[in-house]
Amino acid sequence: MTFQQVSEPYDAYDVLVVGGSGVDTIVPVGALPVPPADSHPVAPIREWAGHTGTGVALGCAALGLTTGFVDFIGDDPPGALVRERLAGTGVDFRPLVSPHGTRRAVNLVAPDGRRMSFYDGRDPLDLRMPPEHYLPVLRRTRHVHLSITHFARFLYDDIEALGLPVSTDLHDWDGLTDHHREFAFRSDLVFLSTAGAGERIGQVMREILRQGRARAVVATAGAGGAYLLTPDDRSPRPVPAAVPPGPVVDSNGAGDAFVCGFLHGLLAGRQLADCARLGAVAGAYACTSPGTHTALIGPEGLRGVVPEPATAAEPAGQSLRPTPP
Template identity: 70%
Template sequence: MAQQENDPSDHDVLVVGGSGVDTVVRVDSLPVPLADSVGVAPILESPGHTGGNVALGLTALGLSVKFLDFIGDDWTGEQVRDRLTEGGVDFETLISPAGTRRAVNLVDRTGRRMSFHDARDPEGLRMPREFYLPHLRRTRHVHLSITDFARFLYDDIAELGVPVSTDLHDWDGLTDHHREFALRSDLVFLSASGASGRIASVMREILREGRAEAVIATAGAGGSYLMEREGSRTPRPIQATVPPGPVVDSNGAGDAYLCGFLYGRLAGRDLEECARLGALAGAYACTGEGSAAQIGLDGLLAHTV
């Protein structure tokens, strides 16, 4: 089911998978105390999820984006469609019998979050080749969310020679689900929180065992770390950017970082400069609710030299 007529022109980025709706619950602190009932601020619904946030963020930066995914024929799916249409994203969908993905995010006063996401996609779900292949042939870059069906695009991506990125989120370096994404992508993003003190060895393993040009680990207010195939196997620290306003919500900050980085890469910037652009976009995202605080191209470039 297409959301709008297909534009025959090429796209800068094809995003596959990862749409859904976040339910955001604000709490005083994390972890929350054990209690039968807790009063909280108004609970908010925020369409986006990782794939949606990336598609919206890249579009806000002036890139041409095509977004493919399964969503449900349900009211949450309508929320996703409306938000992406509002953000100018070229979104084309297939109907999932399991419905639209959901997540519940607890967010404390500092903007730190804890996310509970459902894994509702049915086992064996596949995106038909005739649905995605024409778009693979017309894009400069592919970004795969770590939804299980997305892994089955890798063979076609490799055959066509299209650069591909992925975000492993809080991968600990051990869980099998993430490994193929880690080893078959050209740019690999992940949160340093998953592997904690082992993050450097996980980054080295991805470069040693896989095809990545670079691995980028984000660490929130601690900045980020960059490790390149052609360079030192010691993570290069990238200083965090101070948010331009009060921190409201860290949901989507990692997705925004990825958008700033990919914008830089597609513009021909070097990897360290891409990481600094990512840090700017990630900091900006912390100043608004959900996917609402996407930095535009003028804002991104205004802080670079």
């Protein structure tokens, strides 16, 4: 791997995103599941810079948050596509080049916007980001968002030593797969979808709170809205789905947009329930254009969704930090 020559980091970040860049190949299909056949004629297949880290970084920057992004990409055409997409967006992208190449995914998208993703997690288990690359920017951030790429788990000790709040997105975790556990139990704010756990989602959310350090868990349910659980709740609180501002054409990136809307509210000092409502609006907005991370809501799109905070915003994530012993 080699270091990239990049500019000095910003004086401070609102959000530092770690890991999760890549390229999505979007294949429009007539229905999901796809009927068995040797071949299917489809509409034009497109490639987009995507994946969860890219989406969170782009979405946070579009909402006016000063955003940093560190990750590995390849010295290859997909890596160039990621660089091109992030250029000029306000995201301070500070990549390292990995000889293993840029991550890929093939996403099948149905006419109703539902998708099925085939993810290429090509990073080897021994891949590590050198502390001299991430520590200078980690020390300058208010909030860290870790993608569940394997190398990112090795930043937790430094994040905790610096006393920084950290969020993560477990995506469709079933509550059982070992890969996700450390992310689930060492993060202050945990997002996941209901797709993996199904009817067990409430149990999985409670387990995250019971076994980990999280002060809030949010489960997104697509058109069904979302659920919020904190230590003060007896059961997950439903969060109503937001009405999209146009026809739903592609749900790629909706979960990432939800995270961005939530963090936008959190860093402005809003209550967690209001943050979840902002997330729902941002997620619905993302479903109204084809491709990945092509419809990014701005601050004006969230204005008036929830009341302005009554007092000045507290230091980022203060309400999410565990109570000191």
